Amino acid sequence: xxxxxxxxxxxxxxxxxxxxxxxxxxxGEVLMVAWMNADSIAETLATGxxxxxxxxxxxxxxxxxxxxxxxxxxxxxxxxxxxxxxxLVNQTGVAxxxxxxxxxFRAVRDGEVTVIAEPDVDPKSLYGHK
Amino acid sequence: xxxxxxxxxxxxxxxxxxxxxxxxxxxGEVLMVAWMNADSIAETLATGxxxxxxxxxxxxxxxxxxxxxxxxxxxxxxxxxxxxxxxLVNQTGVAxxxxxxxxxFRAVRDGEVTVIAEPDVDPKSLYGHK
Numbered sequence: 001x002x003x004x005x006x007x008x009x010x011x012x013x014x015x016x017x018x019x020x021x022x023x024x025x026x027x028g029e030v031l032m033v034a035w036m037n038a039d040s041i042a043e044t045l046a047t048g049x050x051x052x053x054x055x056x057x058x059x060x061x062x063x064x065x066x067x068x069x070x071x072x073x074x075x076x077x078x079x080x081x082x083x084x085x086x087x088l089v090n091q092t093g094v095a096x097x098x099x100x101x102x103x104x105f106r107a108v109r110d111g112e113v114t115v116i117a118e119p120d121v122d123p124k125s126l127y128g129h130k
Numbered sequence: 131x132x133x134x135x136x137x138x139x140x141x142x143x144x145x146x147x148x149x150x151x152x153x154x155x156x157x158g159e160v161l162m163v164a165w166m167n168a169d170s171i172a173e174t175l176a177t178g179x180x181x182x183x184x185x186x187x188x189x190x191x192x193x194x195x196x197x198x199x200x201x202x203x204x205x206x207x208x209x210x211x212x213x214x215x216x217x218l219v220n221q222t223g224v225a226x227x228x229x230x231x232x233x234x235f236r237a238v239r240d241g242e243v244t245v246i247a248e249p250d251v252d253p254k255s256l257y258g259h260k
Contacts, residue, residue, distance in 0.1 A: 003241070005241070005242055005243055006238050006241070006242075006243055009236065009243045019149055019163065019214075021151055021160060021163070023158075023160060027158065028153075028157065028158020028159065028160075029158065030151060030153055030158075030160065030216055032209070033149065033151070033209065033214040045238065045241075075237050075238065075239070076237065076238040077234040077235075077236060077237045077238070077246075078234070078236040078237075078238070078243060079162070079163065079233040079234050079236075080226050080227065080228055080230075080233040080235070080236075081233070084149075084163040084233070084234075086160055086234045096210050097210065098210050100210075103209040103210045103211070103214075104207040104208070104209050104214075104216045105207075105210070106139065106207060106208040106209075106210075107205050107206065107207045107208075108136050108175065108205065108206040108207070108208070109205070111133070111135070111136070111175075112135055112136075113135060113136055113139045113208060116207075
């Protein structure tokens with residue numbers, strides 16, 4: 001695995017980050033968007049499990065580490081400008097901290113923001129508190 | 131159309147921008163990622179045609195205005211944190227300025243960045259120069 005050649009193809013922002021879309025590899029469902037830095041990209045490629053950079057915690061965020069809702073990497077893709085990643089993944093359980101399968105559960109319909117999906121699981125069961 | 135209630139649900143970054151994924155509404159293909167500000171969101175909702183904010187030109191970017199490769203909005207979705215948008219669109223032609231259907235035509239395979247899709251159209255035909 002030549003991680004250097006991958007990192008060379010990526011244009012990081014001034015904070016050293018790049019946005020990454022996680023998409024369910026077989027259904028095409030867009031699950032979530034998170035941020036990655038060079039270390040999280042290297043770890044994701046090395047382990048085959050999605051690892052992001054938490055901007056709020058300023059730490060590596062091994063997706064599912066506390067919730068069990070992991071994402072197995074199927075393929076990493078890089079866009080034309082190198083400033084966005086697309087992770088094709090196989091999501092275990094739910095991607096969203098609200099307990100929903102994906103994070104995009106609010107739609108603009110008739111000019112109003114409308115909730116279009118309910119949680120599959122109680123978020124309390126994901127984190128044991130909150 | 132109550133654009134104010136939509137904008138209230140969105141958390142813009144320090145530059146007044148939010149990343150937006152354009153996804154082909156029926157196939158699930160992730161076409162591209164661009165940035166939107168409040169004005170481009172309002173215009174997109176008002177016209178039903180995707181309009182982004184060009185960070186390089188610092189101007190509204192009416193997708194397809196020069197290339198003809200427009201995106202008709204099917205639905206706008208907002209993620210749990212309000213800091214990413216998902217635009218379900220109907221893409222006319224190709225989304226990528228390279229002439230490819232989508233921008234994510236480079237994949238990490240066997241540790242190397244590999245081009246996995248060729249242009250559908252000559253980019254010269256999209257812009258008449260370049």
